[in-house]
Amino acid sequence: MGSVLSRLIPFKEAALRAHKKQKLNExxxxxxxxxxxxxxxxxxxxxxxxxxxxxxxxxxxxxxxxxxxxxxxxxxxxxxxxxxVDTTATNRLTANSFELLLPGLPKTYQEVYVSLKLSSVVKLSWSYSKFRRLRIPDSLGTIDTLEYLDLSYCLLEGPIPIDFGTDTFKSLQVLRLHCNALSREIPESIGGIKQLEKLNLMFNKLSGPIPPTLGSLSNLKTLCLNGNRLTSSIPPEIGSLCSLEELYLNSNQLSGEIPVELANLGELRKMDISKNLITGSIPEEINQLSKLLSLDLSENHLLGVIPASLARMPRLRDLSLSSNNFSGKIPVEFGGSTSLEHIHINCNKLSGVIPKQLGQLVTLRCLQVVGNNLTGSIPIELCALPRLRELHIADNCGITVSEETRVNQEQLKHAPLSQIDVLLTSSKEPPPPQKDPFKSTSIMVHQQHRSSHTSDSLAASALDVNVLPLKASIRSLSTSPKRIFHLLHPTKLQPPPQTTSIQLPTLTYDIIFHILTYLPPSHSIKLRRLSQMFNTYLQSRAYAVENIKNFAVEKADAVICTAVDMTEYDRLWLVLPPAYAALYAESHLDTTSIDWPFMRMKAGAKVPPSLGMLNLLTRLNLGWCSLVGEIPRELGALVNLRVLELQRNDLSGEIPCELGNLVQLEVLNLSDNLLEGCLPRELFRLRTLKEFKLGHNRLSGELGEYVDGLQGLEVFDVSVNVIQGQIPAGFGNLRKLKELRLNDNSFFGEVPGELCTLVEMEVLMLNRNRLTGEFPSALERLPRLKELKVAHNQFMGPLPPKLRKATKLMDRLMVHIS
Structure with a gap:
């Protein structure tokens, strides 16, 4: 009987649950x-x-x-x-609380809101409005009266609406969408905004080619597409923009040659195509740009000689051709120019002497020829130029200073506004870091070239300059406050008596420190100099906790940190004491990506060791940030890191061997720094590594035979270092290798025949070494080889027939063979 009841109990419970549910519904x-x-x-x-x-x-x-x-x-x-609803307002300079939500609402809401409140707006400026990763509202294009649209610095993401310009924006003249996180391709429909005069899309994540339809914007005066990820070549249709005055295409991934059609831009005043992958030579027709003031083609792959016709451009002031592959001599025709003020031709392959005709450039302010193969002496005529402030000639193998030039330079040191900084360094040392090429207006002083007497005379002469050079000169002197007071008030012998409006000794230290916690960290850390007690307390963890609690603002999304999201506190993270940095890292443990390239950090900023606490980090990009110091060993704890980019900084010291623990690393870019020592053997155990870029440093030692551990490697770049030894035969085991850059080192011996088995090879750079023996003829059978450079070595014997033909016809290879 009991067994029967136990079987009926589940059915009874189910019936009770069903009855209870029915009662609740009723x-x-x-x-x-x-x-x-x-x-x-x-x-x-x-x-x-x-x-x-x-x-x-x-x-x-x-x-x-x-x-x-x-x-x-x-x-x-x-x-x-x-x-x-007030529909009479024609200018909207800020976004209200509802408009911040508008991009996240349905399209019908956007259209109705625009028709109700924005139908008669002429100028719509919502810059610096935090839309928090929303997309651009499509309905803005339906405002027929809109002439000015500014959505810069708004944290927008996603693509630009594809119907922008398709029966929309009938009156739009200015479109500013820069400094966001917009992605994908630029829609071709933008070419339909016929009244557009200014288009600014810089510093986004746009990719793909530049749409040729932009050439139909006949009224366009400013085109800014720099700081994106644009590819392919520059469309010739850009040359149809007859009203264009400013063209900025720099900091992209554009390739191909400079279109000849750009010479048709008769109104062009500024053109910047630097930091791309442009090849070929400068078109001779470019001298037809009679109104051009600034031309920047630096950091590309341009070849050939510098056209002498550039000197015939009547208004050209700033010319930058640095970091290319120009050869030949400096054109003597530059001396006939009546407008050139800044000439930057660093890091090329120029030879010959500095033409004395440059002494006729009475308008010249800056001449930089660092990192070439120039010989001879500095022309005495250059030192007599009245406006010349900077003369950089370092890292040239044969430059000398004649006795007459030295005497002239010593005389000029005591003349007001005639300081010329002549940099003469050894050819083994890398050139000084590049500055903004067209903003060097202050007098540059280097400690190794001046004595204390020279500093005093320079400071005194700086009093006759305007405000900007004066501030720069005082900063370069690093003098005491008392000395600066004498510079600013030369007629007064004594500084005024120091007075204070509050007697700090009357306050207890507890109250003082409590007050200091409400100061921004950038201000509070300056007070560390007051006393040892202040220094100890302001670096303590207890003070850092309270200071950050009162100052830092918590972000809505801390998983991905981009340059658009970067706050002032993020910048301070790289210069604050370790206690602050550790707390910052603890509040960002969920961060998976830090992407902060091209950001102007505080002076003395370093890579914080506390980065090693972000265990979930997969991408770290701090390139072009002017960082100093050593690479912290703590980065070796980032086991999930896939991309590590610290290029174009001033990092020094040795590469930490702990980076060999990054077992998932795919991209390692430490190029263009001041790194020294040998390559750690642990780096060659990273089997997932695809890009290995350590060029333009001071690395030494040998590669060794353990390079074959990089089985997934596609790019290997250790160019412009002082690495010695033979080229390892283990490169032949890297079947996926596409680019091998070993140029400008001290490799010797023969080229290993195993390189001829790399069928995926596209770029092979062996120039400027001490390689000997016969040139491997099997290299001509590599099916995908596009660029081969082996000049300035000691090869013997004839070239293979196909390569000899390629050097003449340039049909398959870009070959540089001596």
């Missing part, structure tokens, strides 16, 4: 029969709620979703929420 129906309520009444009720709350009820059913996103309901809801 009770709910008796309280509110929602299905029997007309939808019109439900919509009427919901229309009185704020739009951001109404959107929550779209999930109830498809019927509700269709109703709440209809144009009728959007009009009803917005008319009640916004109240009386």
């Amino acid at each position: 009770r709910a129906d008796s309280v509110f029969q929602f299905p029997n309520l007309p939808l019109e009444i439900g919509s009427e009720i919901l229309s009185w709620l704020p739009p951001d709350q109404v959107m929550r009820y779209r999930r109830l059913s498809r019927t509700f979703n269709a109703c709440l996103t209809s144009r009728y309901f959007a009009t009803l809801n917005l008319s009640r929420f916004l109240g009386v």
